[in-house]
Amino acid sequence: MKILVCMKQVPQKDAPLKLNEAGTWIREDVSYEVNEPDAFALEEALRQREKHSGEVVVVTAGPARAQQVLREALAKGADRAIHLEGDGLVALDAYNTARAIAAAIKDEKFDLIFTGLQSDDYGYAQTGVILAEILGWPHATIIMQIEKNEGGIRVKRELEAGFFQFVDVPLPAVLTIQSGINKLRYATLIGIKQAKAKPMRKVALEEVQSAIGSNLQKIEKLYIPQKSKNTEFLEGAPAEVAKKLVDRLKNEVRVL
Amino acid sequence: MADSILVVVEQRDGKLNRVSWETIAAGQAIAAETGWPLEAAVAGAGVGAIASEVKGKKLVKVYAIESAKLQPYTPDAFAHALKSFLVKYPTRLVLMPHTYQVRDFVPKLATALGSTAITDSVGYKYEGGKLMFTRQMFQGKFVADVSFAGTGPCFVTFQNGAFRGDKVEAGGSAAVETVNIDVPDGTVRNKPQDVFKEAKQAVDLTQAEIIVSVGRGIKEQKNIEIAKQLAEALGGELAASRPICDNGWLPMDRQIGSSGQTVAPKLYLALGISGAIQHIVGMKGAKSIIAINKDSEAPIFEIADYAVVGNLFDIVPPLIEEVKKAKG
Ligand SMILES: Cc1cc2nc3c(=O)[nH]c(=O)nc-3n(C[C@H](O)[C@H](O)[C@H](O)COP(=O)(O)OP(=O)(O)OC[C@H]3O[C@@H](n4cnc5c(N)ncnc54)[C@H](O)[C@@H]3O)c2cc1C
Ligand SMILES: Nc1ncnc2c1ncn2[C@@H]1O[C@H](COP(=O)(O)O)[C@@H](O)[C@H]1O
Numbered sequence: 001m002k003i004l005v006c007m008k009q010v011p012q013k014d015a016p017l018k019l020n021e022a023g024t025w026i027r028e029d030v031s032y033e034v035n036e037p038d039a040f041a042l043e044e045a046l047r048q049r050e051k052h053s054g055e056v057v058v059v060t061a062g063p064a065r066a067q068q069v070l071r072e073a074l075a076k077g078a079d080r081a082i083h084l085e086g087d088g089l090v091a092l093d094a095y096n097t098a099r100a101i102a103a104a105i106k107d108e109k110f111d112l113i114f115t116g117l118q119s120d121d122y123g124y125a126q127t128g129v130i131l132a133e134i135l136g137w138p139h140a141t142i143i144m145q146i147e148k149n150e151g152g153i154r155v156k157r158e159l160e161a162g163f164f165q166f167v168d169v170p171l172p173a174v175l176t177i178q179s180g181i182n183k184l185r186y187a188t189l190i191g192i193k194q195a196k197a198k199p200m201r202k203v204a205l206e207e208v209q210s211a212i213g214s215n216l217q218k219i220e221k222l223y224i225p226q227k228s229k230n231t232e233f234l235e236g237a238p239a240e241v242a243k244k245l246v247d248r249l250k251n252e253v254r255v256l
Numbered sequence: 257m258a259d260s261i262l263v264v265v266e267q268r269d270g271k272l273n274r275v276s277w278e279t280i281a282a283g284q285a286i287a288a289e290t291g292w293p294l295e296a297a298v299a300g301a302g303v304g305a306i307a308s309e310v311k312g313k314k315l316v317k318v319y320a321i322e323s324a325k326l327q328p329y330t331p332d333a334f335a336h337a338l339k340s341f342l343v344k345y346p347t348r349l350v351l352m353p354h355t356y357q358v359r360d361f362v363p364k365l366a367t368a369l370g371s372t373a374i375t376d377s378v379g380y381k382y383e384g385g386k387l388m389f390t391r392q393m394f395q396g397k398f399v400a401d402v403s404f405a406g407t408g409p410c411f412v413t414f415q416n417g418a419f420r421g422d423k424v425e426a427g428g429s430a431a432v433e434t435v436n437i438d439v440p441d442g443t444v445r446n447k448p449q450d451v452f453k454e455a456k457q458a459v460d461l462t463q464a465e466i467i468v469s470v471g472r473g474i475k476e477q478k479n480i481e482i483a484k485q486l487a488e489a490l491g492g493e494l495a496a497s498r499p500i501c502d503n504g505w506l507p508m509d510r511q512i513g514s515s516g517q518t519v520a521p522k523l524y525l526a527l528g529i530s531g532a533i534q535h536i537v538g539m540k541g542a543k544s545i546i547a548i549n550k551d552s553e554a555p556i557f558e559i560a561d562y563a564v565v566g567n568l569f570d571i572v573p574p575l576i577e578e579v580k581k582a583k584g
Contacts, residue, residue, distance in 0.1 A: 225558060227558055
């Protein structure tokens with residue numbers, strides 16, 4: 001099986017974020033990491049390749065810094081990488097991101113494309129499904145298990161409130177992968193060494209520009225959410241805070 | 257294109273998903289401000305009863321979009337049927353709840369119509385004739401006002417709890433129109449099996465009065481012990497955010513959130529939980545929420561009654577002692 005994994009670089013979970021001056025985006029001088037479900041998508045692709053042989057290709061659409069995500073993926077075992085590169089890629093809506101990725105892989109033939117189920121920054125939860133529609137392929141979302149069968153694959157979809165569903169999907173197809181589908185592996189030293197020799201194809205944003213249009217949605221303003229609750233912040237040394245908490249538990253929450 | 261609003265309510269196996277009332281409430285609020293007429297639609301096989309249930313609300317019209325191919329749900333059939341419908345009955349704005357089902361087909365539907373979807377919105381603004389939708393970004397650390405470009409129809413999905421379903425205005429006697437859609441053979445490519453639940457739940461956290469819940473801030477499996485001790489001291493149950501259960505550090509049935517349990521205890525004590533929306537929907541009904549988190553900007557503090565900014569490993573041990581003392 002030949003599998004493409006779409007991986008996005010996003011601000012680190014714990015990174016303190018600041019707004020830019022225009023209040024339309026964050027200041028980009030933060031640390032980045034791979035979008036969490038995308039790491040699980042890569043792991044799943046590697047496991048499928050181990051079972052059925054084939055090839056795992058990773059792609060990211062982002063500025064030069066995003067290449068780190070591809071390097072890590074290659075070190076973990078991906079066979080080759082495609083870096084769709086350009087600063088402008090950060091500001092694309094999901095439709096244009098999908099169109100740009102589709103254009104960058106137009107000469108490739110994959111059996112499966114994996115994306116994460118949503119990004120930690122935009123949180124559109126759309127790019128994978130849109131990519132499927134652009135390619136004319138079937139898709140399935142929020143996937144927790146993948147088995148090959150006669151006609152294609154059988155996937156386990158997560159539904160709300162602890163429900164699941166198996167779905168048979170013909171290939172080629174796009175799947176959006178949920179975090180927790182597997183256990184992630186670490187890159188090994190040998191892996192990191194070997195990664196340096198693996199192919200990395202670069203595609204400049206300009207090369208796919210004709211495939212994308214203007215954004216269909218626009219962030220007018222980005223801001224810190226207003227608090228809806230009257231929160232009491234308890235301060236002091238740990239022992240003091242513990243006393244204050246117990247006081248509230250006794251006298252206000254009344255559970256002690 | 258007519259300036260009108262269509263709410264597509266959600267049904268599963270012939271039953272209305274209650275979250276749809278919230279979307280109708282959103283539609284009614286937007287309709288009142290813009291003056292645009294509000295209509296509703298339900299798609300499925302044999303959905304006349306649901307259309308009748310909905311038509312009692314303040315709406316101009318209700319459509320029952322019918323095709324045998326819409327049961328069971330598949331993204332191919334739903335996108336095809338709703339696209340055909342929207343081509344025939346164009347509208348400016350299409351609203352839906354942000355459910356797993358909707359997020360499965362709405363990007364496909366919007367793309368097929370050359371349009372876009374603003375997903376997981378928590379509100380809207382109508383300023384100077386311009387509609388904007390508010391959505392969380394960066395895992396809830398920021399919110400954004402988002403506007404549409406293009407000629408629509410514009411799709412918007414609303415987060416669970418963004419509007420009050422019990423505030424839906426009644427008083428309509430909307431006509432129901434049945435629209436039969438032909439979904440050609442070969443359209444539907446996926447074959448869904450029956451929906452099921454994994455092994456039975458061993459604990460029922462919905463009845464718990466006190467819940468101590470741990471998130472990734474607990475760092476290692478062995479540290480769960482201190483949360484357990486706190487839960488025991490308080491006489492409460494132990495629960496967790498999703499990554500903790502994904503790691504197998506606690507069983508799945510202790511997971512709180514949209515894909516776990518929904519609880520409403522007297523006290524919910526969140527230790528090292530950031531407060532992602534998928535977690536919050538499962539516990540925001542708690543009477544009192546205490547959050548301990550080292551990041552003063554963690555979104556969990558937005559819904560906390562009592563907040564402690566600090567290292568949980570410093571605060572929990574003395575807290576256990578104080579609770580024990582108080583209990584005597
Ligand atoms: C479709 C879907 C369904 C989902 N369903 C669920 C669900 O049902 N339940 C759920 O919980 N999640 C669910 N999620 C995942 C959710 O989006 C978050 O990723 C998850 O809730 C984050 O868990 P967390 O808060 O434990 O971890 P993180 O977001 O990593 O937060 C850890 C927090 O711990 C704090 N911290 C770190 N060290 C310390 C310390 N020493 N002392 C104090 N604080 C510390 C950090 O500041 C941070 O705020 C779902 C996601 C999707 C997309
Ligand atoms: N710029 C990008 N580069 C590579 N993959 C992306 C990019 N943006 C989104 N994706 C993929 O699409 C998924 C869903 O993202 P989103 O639609 O933004 O929530 C992510 O988990 C990634 O797998």
